[in-house]
Amino acid sequence: MTSDLFFQFLFAGITYGIMYGIVAIGFNIIYNTTGIINFAQGEFVMLGGMLSISLLTVLPLPLAIAGAVLITMLIGALIEIVFIRWLESPSVLRLIIITIGISILIRELALHIWGESVRSLPYFYGNEITSIELGGVRISPQVLWVLGVCSIVVAALSVFFKVTPLGREMRACSANRKAAILCGINTRNMVTFSFMLSAGIGALAGCVMSPITYTQYDSGTALAIKGFTVAILGGLGNSIGAVAAGLLLGCLEAFSVSVVPLAFQDAISIAILLVILFVKPHGIFGSSEAARLKEF
């Protein structure tokens, strides 16, 4: 493998990897406040892409994306308020099955609204064949957009959780829910807010990756599966771990193409992830002590 080809694969891997990482962060935000995996996370990504494509017919691109993110956040909040907020001490499995039901519902709604056709946003800069040369590697400017937006999201999130009062309250809620209630934090609002936040992040990711990966009513499922895998592998609840694991999966996929046929790509990358999970049962960056404290 020449070094040019190596870097080409590496860039492809990083692009997909950071997308998986962003979806996994969406999983983590909700997991941290509720202890459940929200299986409708992939649908938020799909909704972001679809809504922005529809809004683009009446609005300019930046406003369309902002509108799509806002609407998806509202949908996320609505889902939490209607289906989850009023349940009294629900079991984890019950919540998971509810989110599976919600994801099926959103997907079917999207099918009836947008049909089966494959859509995409236009490239933010240039078009399909525009490329930028970076030290012998040719990449599309959209890849830079994805990398830029995702890195900003990751950085902004870590600042948000460290510095702002709201972020601190959410962290308190994830560390110990009872103690958070005793400190006067409205944990129910925190859960609603975590749904809004992860819906918004998912939608934003859906918008920036739409020109590269395209958007279809069921494109959320595959992404959710990858995102879930990555979230687990990075250690549930660990956002930096999620990004690292996402990059690992992206690179595994990109480089596996040079060894095995494309059709076996998923099988190989997931088999490797499984082996890692067997060696490190709580994810690469997860700790066994923290995992023991969680109910599920």
Next chain:
Amino acid sequence: MARKSLVLLSLLVLVIGVQLATSMTSTQYYLTQLTMSAYYAIVVIGLSVLMGYAGQISIGHAGFFAIGGYLSAALTTHNLIQFQESGVVKLLSSLGMIVTGQDLYGEELLVFVPWAACIVAIITAGVIAFVLGIPVLKLKGHYLAMATLGFGIIIYRIALASEYFGEADGISEVPGFTIFPALGDIGPVVVSGDFSGRVQNYYIAWCMLIIGLILLQNLINSRVGRALRSIHGSEEAAEAMGVNTARYKLYVFVLSAVYAAIAGVFLTHYNGGIGPSEASVMKSVRYVALVAVGGMANLWGVLIMGVSLTFLSLRGVFGSYDDAIFGVILIMIMLFAPEGILSIKLKGLFFRKNIRAKQEA
């Protein structure tokens, strides 16, 4: 004990009653979907014991179903004529595991007997479950869910990508499965999609489902079942009481995988083919959801929901809204009856209202 056999007996009567009713009203086409629902229900009750009693989630059971179905389909359709002279094939054929026949174009065909293929498929699924279960069952909760999900995806991708399993087209023209050859006046018992054998196949499927149910009920009420429930309650406590938790979890995992594989083998022979959608993640999720709406550790509830929901969606009652309705049912049951469909007590609802009415008065 008497009550249990009474319930089983009434199920048997219901099964016979449905068949007679369809033949009297000449709506026998219902039997086709009822047969398929019974096979899917076998997967679901097996998974119910794993999830409800042993407390281990698996989002990969469509994978085991596909191992059963795909192996039996591939072994009974792929021609071995080019390996005719090899020692292995000769040995297998001297054991009666391989038959010669003719394909559609009159060419000579050398394939596995369905019986042999069935045994190979089920043993393979069991061995894979055993080997996979040793590391996987050490994981808990979401981690276990992810590992089984990953297994399901791998099987799906292999089925979709390898030429041997027909890639996206799957395998078709799978021959019928002769369980018993013809004896005197009694015709042969064949699992196949022929219209003439529709009633017979309906009974084969439901007999297998009922036998499977009885076996699982006996298991649950045995020492093993109590050990499983103790694992579900608290793994540490079970371990402290001397229950070999790792072994029992593995045992049930293999058992449920074998149930799924058996269902896969028979449904494939019944449908005459299998496609990659049978191995997809959504199928696995559907099985998990059916177990959940049936009430996890409630074999009857799981059986009722498994058969009825599968039947309705196979009949296409909800048309293009099929998945949406399934999602709504899933959410409604989990919101309002989290212990499963059989936990809804209509009487209780009315009584409570009466009490409230009295208090207000």
